[in-house]
Amino acid sequence: xxxxxxxxxxxxxxxxxxxxxxxxxxxxxxxxxxxxxxxxxxxxxxxxxxxxxxxxxxxxxxxxxxxxxxxxxxxxxxxxxxxxxxxxxxxxxxxxxxxxxxxxxxxxxxxxxxx
Amino acid sequence: xxxxxxxxxxxxxxxxxxxxxxxxxxxxxxxxxxxxxxxxxxxxxxxxxxxxxxxxxxxxxxxxxxxxxxxxxxxxxxxxxxxxxxxxxxxxxxxxxxxxxxxxxxxxxxxxx
Numbered sequence: 001x002x003x004x005x006x007x008x009x010x011x012x013x014x015x016x017x018x019x020x021x022x023x024x025x026x027x028x029x030x031x032x033x034x035x036x037x038x039x040x041x042x043x044x045x046x047x048x049x050x051x052x053x054x055x056x057x058x059x060x061x062x063x064x065x066x067x068x069x070x071x072x073x074x075x076x077x078x079x080x081x082x083x084x085x086x087x088x089x090x091x092x093x094x095x096x097x098x099x100x101x102x103x104x105x106x107x108x109x110x111x112x113x114x115x
Numbered sequence: 116x117x118x119x120x121x122x123x124x125x126x127x128x129x130x131x132x133x134x135x136x137x138x139x140x141x142x143x144x145x146x147x148x149x150x151x152x153x154x155x156x157x158x159x160x161x162x163x164x165x166x167x168x169x170x171x172x173x174x175x176x177x178x179x180x181x182x183x184x185x186x187x188x189x190x191x192x193x194x195x196x197x198x199x200x201x202x203x204x205x206x207x208x209x210x211x212x213x214x215x216x217x218x219x220x221x222x223x224x225x226x227x228x
Contacts, residue, residue, distance in 0.1 A: 004158060032214070043119070044159075044204070044218040093158070097214050103149075104216065106158035 002028045004096055006107035013084055014115055021079045021110045023050075023094030029074035030096035034104065035067075038091040050077040050094075084114040117142045121205050121219030128195055128226050136190040136222045138179075138205035146207040148172075148181055148188040149216070153202045162190075162203070195226045 003026040013019050023033055031052045036044040048069055049057040056069035066088075068080040081088050091111050095104040122137040140146065147166045151159040163172030168183035177192045188205060205219040 041220060043220045044216075046216070095159075101214055103161040103164070104159075104214075106151075106153075106160070108156060108158045 002026075002096075002098065002105045004094065004105045004107040006092075006094055006110050008110060009108060010111040010113075012113045012115065015085050016083055018080055018082045019084055019112060021081075021092055021094075021112075023077045023079070023096075023107055025075045025096050025105070028096070028099070028105075030077075031074060032097060033071060033077040034095045034097075035069065035077075035079050036093040036095070038093060038109070044093060047079075052077075081112065084112070086114045088112065089114045117146070117207060117209060117217040119205050119207055119217055119219035121203075121222055123220070123222070125223035125225060128224070130197055130226055130228050131194045132226075134190070134192040134195045134199075134224070136203055136205075136224070138188045138190065138219060140186050140188065140205075140207050142186075142207055142209050142217075144209050145183075146209040148179070149206040149208070150177070150179055150188070150190050151204040151206060151218075153204065153221075155201070159204060195224075197226045197228050200224055200226045 005024045007022045033050040035047045038044045047062045050069045050071040052071045058064045071077040093109040095106040118141045149164045150162040152162045153159045163174040165172040165181035171180045179190045202221045204221045206216045
């Protein structure tokens with residue numbers, strides 16, 4: 001089946017720095033990708049929808065200046081957590097919908113820890 | 116708004132035991148319902164789905180039936196294996212596709228030999 005990769009799989013950074021997370025569709029093109037955030041023992045919460053060649057669509061309550069999304073090509077979307085703080089520590093997951101729209105293909109996630 | 120409530124884990128079973136993971140939902144209209152599974156170190160994968168009332172989704176010995184009257188989509192398997200150890204997520208989409216998913220909190224299943 002289709003594969004979505006994420007890089008890095010985990011990252012530790014200091015408070016105030018910025019961190020970039022990459023999401024790649026390896027064997028298919030994705031004009032749309034989704035970014036989720038998951039807290040321990042909680043649901044995946046949709047943060048934003050990344051659209052190739054246009055601005056991302058953010059869910060209510062998600063700061064677009066804090067979580068910068070760039071979907072520069074049909075196989076790559078990036079999420080940059082700017083001026084990270086400890087409360088941004090979380091598990092970030094991306095996904096891309098199938099061509100038929102009947103499922104999503106998920107990346108393995110990125111564990112971010114901000115000290 | 117939409118919401119999905121899943122049975123809390125973790126769940127620990129012996130091999131060949133019967134598995135049920137409860138899932139109930141709240142949604143407007145007639146959502147599609149999904150079960151995703153996440154094996155250690157991997158991304159979520161679609162396990163099964165159902166798009167209308169009374170539909171039964173099935174895959175790899177797992178089954179779930181879309182029950183509109185009880186707004187439920189419980190996951191069942193008659194005989195679990197060690198390889199079924201994973202986190203299971205119930206989800207719904209009310210847009211007729213999987214483009215906008217609302218997830219439950221996930222249930223960790225551990226199967227012991």
